[in-house]
Amino acid sequence: MFRFLNLTLNGLTNGMIYAAVALALVMIWRATRIVNFAQGGMLMFTTFIAWDLAQVHHANYWVALVVAVVAGILIGGVAERVLVRPVENGPPLNAVIVTLGLLIFLQALAGMIWGNSQAHSYPPAFRFIGYKVGDRTLRFSPNDLFIVLSVLVVVIALYVLFQRTSLGLQMRATAFNPEVAGLLGVRVGRLLTLGWALAAGLGALVGVLVAGTSSGYVTPVGPFDALLIYGFTAAVIGGLDSPGGAVVGGVVLGLILSYADSYISNFIQTMYALVVLIAVLMIRPKGIFSRTSERRV
Amino acid sequence: MSALLEVQDVTVRFGGLTALDNVSADITDGEVVGIIGPNGAGKTTLFNVICGFNRPDTGTLRWQGNALQRHQPRQLAGLGIARTLQGLGLFPHLSVLENVMVGATKHARAWIGSALLALPRGDRDEQQLRKRALEVLSELDVADIADRLPGQLPYGVQKRVALARALVADPKLLLLDEPASGLSNDEMRELADLLRVLKKDVSVLLVEHHMDLVMDVCDRIVVLDFGRVIAAGTPAEVRDDPRVLEAYLGEEVTDADG
Amino acid sequence: MADELESPAGALIAPTSASSTDRFGVLSRSTLLRHTLAALVGFGVLWLLITSFSDYRNSSWIAPIAFTVCAAAGLTVLVGLSGQISLGHGAFMLVGAYTLALVQEHWTTSHGNLAMIGLLAAAAAGAALFGALVGVAAARLRGPYLAGATLALALGLPTLPSYEKLSGKLGGNAGLFVSSPNPPNGMDLYRWQSVICCASAVVVLWVLANVSRSRVGRSFRAVRDDEIAASLCGLSVPRVQVLAFVLSAAGAGVAGGLLAMIDLTAGPQAFPLSLSFGLLAAVVFGGLGSLAGAIYGSILITLLPLWSQDITDALSVHSHKVSSNMPLMVYGIVLTVAMLAVPNGIQGLLRSLRLTLAPGRRR
Numbered sequence: 001m002f003r004f005l006n007l008t009l010n011g012l013t014n015g016m017i018y019a020a021v022a023l024a025l026v027m028i029w030r031a032t033r034i035v036n037f038a039q040g041g042m043l044m045f046t047t048f049i050a051w052d053l054a055q056v057h058h059a060n061y062w063v064a065l066v067v068a069v070v071a072g073i074l075i076g077g078v079a080e081r082v083l084v085r086p087v088e089n090g091p092p093l094n095a096v097i098v099t100l101g102l103l104i105f106l107q108a109l110a111g112m113i114w115g116n117s118q119a120h121s122y123p124p125a126f127r128f129i130g131y132k133v134g135d136r137t138l139r140f141s142p143n144d145l146f147i148v149l150s151v152l153v154v155v156i157a158l159y160v161l162f163q164r165t166s167l168g169l170q171m172r173a174t175a176f177n178p179e180v181a182g183l184l185g186v187r188v189g190r191l192l193t194l195g196w197a198l199a200a201g202l203g204a205l206v207g208v209l210v211a212g213t214s215s216g217y218v219t220p221v222g223p224f225d226a227l228l229i230y231g232f233t234a235a236v237i238g239g240l241d242s243p244g245g246a247v248v249g250g251v252v253l254g255l256i257l258s259y260a261d262s263y264i265s266n267f268i269q270t271m272y273a274l275v276v277l278i279a280v281l282m283i284r285p286k287g288i289f290s291r292t293s294e295r296r297v
Numbered sequence: 298m299s300a301l302l303e304v305q306d307v308t309v310r311f312g313g314l315t316a317l318d319n320v321s322a323d324i325t326d327g328e329v330v331g332i333i334g335p336n337g338a339g340k341t342t343l344f345n346v347i348c349g350f351n352r353p354d355t356g357t358l359r360w361q362g363n364a365l366q367r368h369q370p371r372q373l374a375g376l377g378i379a380r381t382l383q384g385l386g387l388f389p390h391l392s393v394l395e396n397v398m399v400g401a402t403k404h405a406r407a408w409i410g411s412a413l414l415a416l417p418r419g420d421r422d423e424q425q426l427r428k429r430a431l432e433v434l435s436e437l438d439v440a441d442i443a444d445r446l447p448g449q450l451p452y453g454v455q456k457r458v459a460l461a462r463a464l465v466a467d468p469k470l471l472l473l474d475e476p477a478s479g480l481s482n483d484e485m486r487e488l489a490d491l492l493r494v495l496k497k498d499v500s501v502l503l504v505e506h507h508m509d510l511v512m513d514v515c516d517r518i519v520v521l522d523f524g525r526v527i528a529a530g531t532p533a534e535v536r537d538d539p540r541v542l543e544a545y546l547g548e549e550v551t552d553a554d555g
Numbered sequence: 556m557a558d559e560l561e562s563p564a565g566a567l568i569a570p571t572s573a574s575s576t577d578r579f580g581v582l583s584r585s586t587l588l589r590h591t592l593a594a595l596v597g598f599g600v601l602w603l604l605i606t607s608f609s610d611y612r613n614s615s616w617i618a619p620i621a622f623t624v625c626a627a628a629g630l631t632v633l634v635g636l637s638g639q640i641s642l643g644h645g646a647f648m649l650v651g652a653y654t655l656a657l658v659q660e661h662w663t664t665s666h667g668n669l670a671m672i673g674l675l676a677a678a679a680a681g682a683a684l685f686g687a688l689v690g691v692a693a694a695r696l697r698g699p700y701l702a703g704a705t706l707a708l709a710l711g712l713p714t715l716p717s718y719e720k721l722s723g724k725l726g727g728n729a730g731l732f733v734s735s736p737n738p739p740n741g742m743d744l745y746r747w748q749s750v751i752c753c754a755s756a757v758v759v760l761w762v763l764a765n766v767s768r769s770r771v772g773r774s775f776r777a778v779r780d781d782e783i784a785a786s787l788c789g790l791s792v793p794r795v796q797v798l799a800f801v802l803s804a805a806g807a808g809v810a811g812g813l814l815a816m817i818d819l820t821a822g823p824q825a826f827p828l829s830l831s832f833g834l835l836a837a838v839v840f841g842g843l844g845s846l847a848g849a850i851y852g853s854i855l856i857t858l859l860p861l862w863s864q865d866i867t868d869a870l871s872v873h874s875h876k877v878s879s880n881m882p883l884m885v886y887g888i889v890l891t892v893a894m895l896a897v898p899n900g901i902q903g904l905l906r907s908l909r910l911t912l913a914p915g916r917r918r
């Protein structure tokens with residue numbers, strides 16, 4: 001029972017991380033109908049920047065975090081303007097390949113700058129050691145609490161932005177129908193850039209949070225690829241179009257992975273995600289089909 | 298004479314919207330039947346039901362006396378039903394000839410084995426399909442553009458290619474969804490002539506907004522409005538029906554002449 | 556050879572005019588003769604190339620190029636012709652490699668040539684079967700969903716051998732042992748491996764060229780262009796899509812089998828994500844849907860790691876970090892730039908060049 005509780009707590013923490021990645025993917029999907037396969041690479045790169053500041057140049061944790069988020073916002077905005085804009089209305093295949101190209105480019109660049117051989121550890125924001133209940137230690141530490149709260153705060157902030165501000169209204173209008181939004185005077189191009197920038201900023205935050213967990217480390221390829229898949233799976237569980245769904249999907253996936261990890265095997269986490277992904281896609285492909293197949297005859 | 302295709306009391310709902318409401322219609326051999334109605338009346342939806350893209354919530358379809366249930370679009374060619382799509386629906390990266398050859402799929406005999414090993418049987422089959430496709434293209438006077446891509450051609454010619462792709466399957470019934478949209482007056486006259494020739498071999502169900510064309514070539518007309526059949530009969534009967542005028546009032550009557 | 560094997564999307568119109576029929580005579584009428592001749596000539600040239608190198612070290616890149624071609628050719632048919640994307644083609648190579656290793660371990664007693672051909676056929680069949688499975692799922696997925704699912708596959712599948720319940724059978728992280736083929740008298744092992752790989756590549760290209768030129772290839776492209784119109788033409792869209800996956804996976808399976816035969820192991824480490832990315836870069840670089848392009852692309856991605864040291868040295872950047880990441884960087888640049896600037900790849904460039912140089916010829 002205690003083990004189950006611990007697994008649940010651990011699943012919740014990880015789930016919040018997946019939820020945040022999923023949310024970033026959903027924001028970009030809603031804005032441009034593109035799945036950003038570079039998400040994992042973008043957040044890996046910003047995390048390396050933060051790591052460089054914090055570990056090599058001994059900067060303060062929070063300074064590094066802020067720099068990472070700002071860098072993420074910049075990378076996201078520039079990526080949308082330069083790389084994604086030309087393929088936005090083209091065949092989905094082109095967009096997939098361009099974002100994948102960006103992912104690979106960022107992985108290579110990070111490898112060139114920081115090297116592939118070492119897995120660098122990242123300082124946590126708070127203690128790793130779990131809270132105590134009686135004489136037993138929970139698998140939930142102040143650092144985990146920090147992760148959960150940060151993601152919650154960001155989710156709420158995004159909710160307020162989208163639902164309560166005129167900027168958010170414009171973004172929703174753009175996502176719903178760019179042509180009409182453009183006719184109504186919304187500057188569609190800028191909002192798309194902003195959408196990518198915000199999503200990448202969110203991704204950057206996640207990267208630093210993940211790197212700072214007890215099992216986290218920073219390296220050009222590996223954990224961040226898996227993170228992308230988890231985020232994608234979570235987003236698909238939620239329907240890819242719904243921010244709320246993404247958060248729920250993230251938590252559900254976090255719990256599933258946590259239980260499966262412990263009760264089945266901890267060697268094949270990505271397989272669990274694959275199984276969940278395929279199961280969801282097979283059970284209800286209708287709600288999550290792309291636009292082309294919804295085309296009416 | 299028994300009907301080729303019978304549609305009986307078909308209802309189709311999309312959520313709260315009733316796109317077809319107890320619609321019945323039929324067509325016999327050698328007939329041209331027009332389906333008209335304002336935008337959103339349910340004409341394309343009726344075609345989709347016939348083609349198996351949409352399932353009717355209630356009602357039945359009969360093809361040559363046999364009930365059509367849970368049929369798939371890909372089975373139509375085999376049954377003898379061909380359809381052109383509203384818009385074009387040509388394969389943009391296939392040449393005109395290839396487009397039509399895909400339309401002739403049901404005539405092909407050789408399949409995967411001959412393809413993998415490039416057996417002579419496959420070559421012969423291809424030769425056959427190519428010949429058939431070129432014949433239909435020449436019948437429609439567009440054989441000279443067989444090697445071009447659809448995108449390089451004027452709209453009217455592309456529409457002909459789409460028609461050729463449907464005809465090459467030797468259908469008994471041809472479903473045409475707005476074949477005249479985007480055509481010039483001359484092209485429309487040619488289309489009317491063509492339809493009159495075609496009806497010797499094939500029955501045509503024609504969805505069209507251009508009243509001239511419809512009145513000219515159709516033997517019978519079914520008028521849809523908000524998913525309901527509001528009138529049916531010969532062109533003359535339909536033309537004078539007050540309900541039809543009302544449905545079209547201020548809409549198509551004015552630009553019906555194209 | 557490249558020109559004969561070329562089957563780019565959209566340029567498949569067999570000669571219809573009288574003049575071109577005359578020019579090629581019986582060759583234009585028999586695909587079998589044309590492709591077989593091209594395959595024999597191609598293999599002959601490769602044989603000369605392999606046997607002419609005095610030292611195997613100078614020719615050690617031939618085998619890797621050849622097995623990469625097997626996988627890339629399959630991938631280009633899948634992505635370019637049938638319009639389905641796979642970001643994880645390495646997974647099919649992995650299945651091919653393990654199939655070969657398992658069949659060899661449990662069923663073969665001889666190391667002769669026939670056994671080897673059988674093993675490669677088994678690798679193709681195993682991957683094709685897995686491809687059918689993936690294809691059935693894939694036929695219900697579109698665009699980014701399929702991309703994400705295949706990416707997850709390529710990331711997840713290599714972890715399976717470590718799974719406690721399977722590691723006994725699959726050799727865990729170290730993989731399974733594969734014994735080497737026996738070269739005939741007078742030939743060293745490395746040359747023999749090159750011969751095997753080249754022969755396999757020629758066979759794979761031969762089959763895929765046949766398919767691309769046939770009605771099956773045309774139905775791939777029709778389904779890619781417009782699924783609804785294709786179904787109205789009597790094609791079963793899912794069936795066509797699954798078939799494309801099966802063929803493509805079979806090619807990758809052969810590639811994986813060959814890789815295992817050369818490495819003498821079938822292990823998860825040989826199939827990282829970067830392998831799948833490299834394959835995609837190869838086919839995008841060569842031009843999607845073009846078998847000739849798959850060949851150029853495979854040459855590029857195989858030689859890149861060998862060149863990157865020279866490139867970095869030439870730039871006077873003496874850093875292992877830079878040189879070891881150079882291939883990956885080029886993949887990334889190729890993918891983005893190709894999509895933004897030259898969407899038809901090398902083969903498309905060549906075609907438009909030919910068009911400018913020799914106007915009036917068919918497209």
Ligand SMILES: Nc1ncnc2c1ncn2[C@@H]1O[C@H](COP(=O)(O)OP(=O)(O)OP(=O)(O)O)[C@@H](O)[C@H]1O
Pocket residue numbers: 296311314316334335336337338339340341342343383
């Ligand atoms: N797949 C669908 N899902 C939801 N609503 C649909 C669907 N297909 C059609 N409709 C709706 O059903 C109604 C009938 O549409 P339909 O396309 O049949 O009209 P139509 O008579 O062909 O019009 P037009 O002349 O504009 O082509 C419309 O209100 C349309 O919006």
Ligand SMILES: [Mg+2]
Pocket residue numbers: 340341342383474
């Ligand atoms: Mg319509």
